[in-house]
Amino acid sequence: MADHSRTRNTSAPGGFAKAHAGASGAGDPITSRDNKWLKMFRAALQGTGPRDGEPLGIEGPKLIEEAVRSGLGFEALLVSDAGERELDRILRAAGETESGIPRSRILRTTDKLFGGVAGTESPQGVAALVRPREWNFDDLLRGAATRNGALAGASALIVVLAAIQDPGNVGTALRSAEAFRATGAIASRGTADPWSPKALRASAGSALRLPLLRGMAIPVVLAQLRIAGVKVYAASARTKADAAGRQSAAADLREPSAIFIGSEGAGLPQEVERAADARISIPMSESVESLNAGVVASLLLYEAARQRKRF
Numbered sequence: 199m200a201d202h203s204r205t206r207n208t209s210a211p212g213g214f215a216k217a218h219a220g221a222s223g224a225g226d227p228i229t230s231r232d233n234k235w236l237k238m239f240r241a242a243l244q245g246t247g248p249r250d251g252e253p254l255g256i257e258g259p260k261l262i263e264e265a266v267r268s269g270l271g272f273e274a275l276l277v278s279d280a281g282e283r284e285l286d287r288i289l290r291a292a293g294e295t296e297s298g299i300p301r302s303r304i305l306r307t308t309d310k311l312f313g314g315v316a317g318t319e320s321p322q323g324v325a326a327l328v329r330p331r332e333w334n335f336d337d338l339l340r341g342a343a344t345r346n347g348a349l350a351g352a353s354a355l356i357v358v359l360a361a362i363q364d365p366g367n368v369g370t371a372l373r374s375a376e377a378f379r380a381t382g383a384i385a386s387r388g389t390a391d392p393w394s395p396k397a398l399r400a401s402a403g404s405a406l407r408l409p410l411l412r413g414m415a416i417p418v419v420l421a422q423l424r425i426a427g428v429k430v431y432a433a434s435a436r437t438k439a440d441a442a443g444r445q446s447a448a449a450d451l452r453e454p455s456a457i458f459i460g461s462e463g464a465g466l467p468q469e470v471e472r473a474a475d476a477r478i479s480i481p482m483s484e485s486v487e488s489l490n491a492g493v494v495a496s497l498l499l500y501e502a503a504r505q506r507k508r509f
Contacts, residue, residue, distance in 0.1 A: 228307040235305055236315050239276055239325055243317035247391025247412075253327035254393050256406075257317055259284040262326050264403030266291045266299070273327040274303045278312035281323020288324065317395040330393060330406075335422050337409040338382025339454075354428055354454040355380045355502050358419060360470060362461050362491045365390040369400020370492030371459060372408055376401075378496075378503040382409035386416050400492075419456075420473050428454040432466050432474035433494055449478045451502035459495045462488050 228236060242248065242255025253273045256265055262275070266288065277285055285304075292299040313321055339354045357375045362368055368390045375383050385392045391412060392398075392405045423430055431449060451457075457478065460466035480489065480497050489497075 247394040278323040341381030365397035367492035371495035374496035376404035378499040
């Protein structure tokens with residue numbers, strides 16, 4: 199996966215939007231499966247995540263409304279016959295935002311052709327191509343401003359997903375990160391793309407809002423955390439002392455912290471284990487070998503929120 203720590207916005211005049219403006223007449227329904235817009239939707243909705251400069255594909259009215267409310271810019275909205283009933287609600291939501299949805303980019307097609315580009319088994323007839331938000335490392339330290347400003351001045355809390363290949367676990371971790379008020383997340387190189395269709399659905403829209411960097415190499419992540427003075431915690435399978443005698447129970451997650459989560463099978467890379475300031479783990483029954491990465495992230499982020507008295 200390429201390093202996506204900076205995602206270019208190529209949708210300004212002269213970029214993606216202008217280049218594809220003539221792909222289909224917005225007033226006429228699309229009737230050919232070879233239409234350029236349908237090819238773009240198919241790639242976005244059935245792929246593994248956008249490359250730099252590519253739009254992000256989202257499907258279903260709920261996720262599209264989340265994208266609207268998150269202020270993301272829309273390249274196109276595709277509506278099938280069955281999806282027409284969702285259009286008014288989406289446009290009402292868009293009408294309450296500054297960016298909105300250009301009427302010239304509302305494209306229509308048949309249910310059959312829509313089914314051919316959709317990434318779900320039971321398509322709801324609406325999908326969109328949007329411009330993902332551009333984040334940098336400082337954004338992860340500060341966090342995104344919530345509607346009530348709850349994160350203003352918050353101590354950094356970052357979840358780092360290391361080589362987690364299941365997009366469902368990635369999406370779950372991001373949903374929990376937003377729920378428990380983490381300031382940001384990093385999907386390291388080798389982790390399923392958090393902007394892939396499956397991860398987006400599992401995140402329930404959190405991946406659209408949470409400050410997020412994709413595809414960073416682990417050594418780069420560790421170096422930037424050190425420079426920023428963020429303490430590194432390695433999530434491990436059991437509650438026990440590490441080689442230096444440090445106990446998980448002593449973890450003070452009120453300070454600037456980054457929690458590294460590895461895959462259920464392989465765990466964390468050795469470079470993370472060696473670099474970590476401490477291990478942090480979850481007490482559980484000896485009969486259970488492990489928990490999946492999404493559950494581990496959720497529990498540890500809850501513990502961080504509890505220590506920080508965010509609820």
